[in-house]
Amino acid sequence: MIAGRFDELIHAPTRLSIVSLLAATEWADFSFVRDGVGLSDSALSKQLTTLEQAGYVEIRKGFVGKRPRTSVKLSGAGRKAFTQHVAALQEIVARSGASVLPSQV
Amino acid sequence: MNPDVQPDEAASALSAVRRQQEQVINAVLVPGWYWWVIAALAVGLGAAVDSHREAVLAITIPVFAVAVAVLTAAMIFGGYRRAQVRSTDLLGPRGALRIMVFVWLLVGTILGAAFALRAGHLRYPGTIATAIGAAVLVAGGPVLMRSLRGIMLSNRPTGPQ
Numbered sequence: 001m002i003a004g005r006f007d008e009l010i011h012a013p014t015r016l017s018i019v020s021l022l023a024a025t026e027w028a029d030f031s032f033v034r035d036g037v038g039l040s041d042s043a044l045s046k047q048l049t050t051l052e053q054a055g056y057v058e059i060r061k062g063f064v065g066k067r068p069r070t071s072v073k074l075s076g077a078g079r080k081a082f083t084q085h086v087a088a089l090q091e092i093v094a095r096s097g098a099s100v101l102p103s104q105v
Numbered sequence: 106m107n108p109d110v111q112p113d114e115a116a117s118a119l120s121a122v123r124r125q126q127e128q129v130i131n132a133v134l135v136p137g138w139y140w141w142v143i144a145a146l147a148v149g150l151g152a153a154v155d156s157h158r159e160a161v162l163a164i165t166i167p168v169f170a171v172a173v174a175v176l177t178a179a180m181i182f183g184g185y186r187r188a189q190v191r192s193t194d195l196l197g198p199r200g201a202l203r204i205m206v207f208v209w210l211l212v213g214t215i216l217g218a219a220f221a222l223r224a225g226h227l228r229y230p231g232t233i234a235t236a237i238g239a240a241v242l243v244a245g246g247p248v249l250m251r252s253l254r255g256i257m258l259s260n261r262p263t264g265p266q
Contacts, residue, residue, distance in 0.1 A: 006110065016118055020125035024195060024261070025188045028129075032187035036128055086122060086262045089115040096112030 004088030007081050009054055014039065015047055016085075022057065022074040023082050030070040048072060056081060123263050130257045133190040135180050140246030144239030146172055147215075151235030155228075195257040203256070207249045214241050 010019050017037040022028060028036075034044045051057040056078030060071050074082065146169050153165035180186070190196070215238035222230035 011110075011118065013118075013121065016121055017125050020122040021129055024126040024129040024191055026191050028188035032132070036125065036132075083262055086119070089110075089119050089122075090263075092110055092115035093112050093119065 002083055002087045004091040005081070005084035006088040007085040009050070009056070010081060010085045014043075015051060018044070018047055018051065019056065019074065019078065019082050022072060023079060025074075027060075027071045027073045030072060033072055051078065054078075119263055123261065126261050126263070127258065129188060129190060130195070130254055133186070133188060134250045134254060135246070137247055139176065139180060140243050142176060143173060144242045147235045147242070148232065148239050151219075151231035151233075152229075154231035190257070195260045196253065197256065197260055200253050200256045203249065203252055207245060211238055211241055211245070214238050 010016055014037065018033060021033055021036045030041075030044070033048075034041060037044070039047070048057060048059060052059055056075055058073045058075050060073070062069055062071070150165055150169045153161045156162075192200070215234050218237045219230050219234035222233055227233065
């Protein structure tokens with residue numbers, strides 16, 4: 001059982017989407033994250049910088065052939081914070097006695 | 106714990122988490138065309154074996170091996186992939202077992218059919234056996250993907266729903 005710990009930084013809707021997406025991956029292309037969360041390049045860069053400064057993501061720049069490629073990875077600290085945040089959300093919902101079924105949200 | 110967050114807001118956030126993770130899982134599944142291409146290549150190899158011509162085999166076998174290796178590597182690691190799913194958490198041993206069972210079922214079907222057809226002195230045992238294997242591949246591949254998708258969805262931190 002993971003103890004819940006609410007994380008204000010992750011809870012912001014855009015960052016929650018980014019971290020949720022990254023939590024399901026080992027790594028993801030910048031463009032994959034951008035398309036997945038529906039942000040512009042600059043807006044995503046800004047959010048990733050915030051997460052990187054918190055130590056939650058690692059950003060790697062490299063090349064595939066001659067094309068530059070930026071990939072993003074959730075760090076160990078970021079993964080732990082996300083798991084604890086999800087547990088905290090589940091605790092809030094469970095305490096209220098409400099269902100967490102998406103269709104009922 | 107943040108006392109300001111209401112249960113409906115928390116439930117909404119959990120739904121957003123599920124949606125994003127489902128999106129990743131859907132994106133990393135092998136597309137349907139992959140099974141058709143591999144199936145066609147396998148039948149081509151079977152036909153080449155039945156031709157009993159060394160020159161044909163000398164070309165077909167390396168082409169088959171390289172094509173399958175390149176396609177499969179592209180599915181798993183290559184430029185086709187824009188994200189690598191966290192297989193240890195999401196797929197887990199249950200997913201790995203299903204992949205292994207599928208591969209063994211496929212290999213067993215092709216080899217079993219080929220030996221049986223050859224023992225029965227039927228013509229073109231290689232072509233027929235690989236055609237049967239191709240049918241298993243084309244029908245079973247998408248079923249395997251749906252099954253793996255279900256496993257990955259249920260292994261998310263937020264659960265299957």
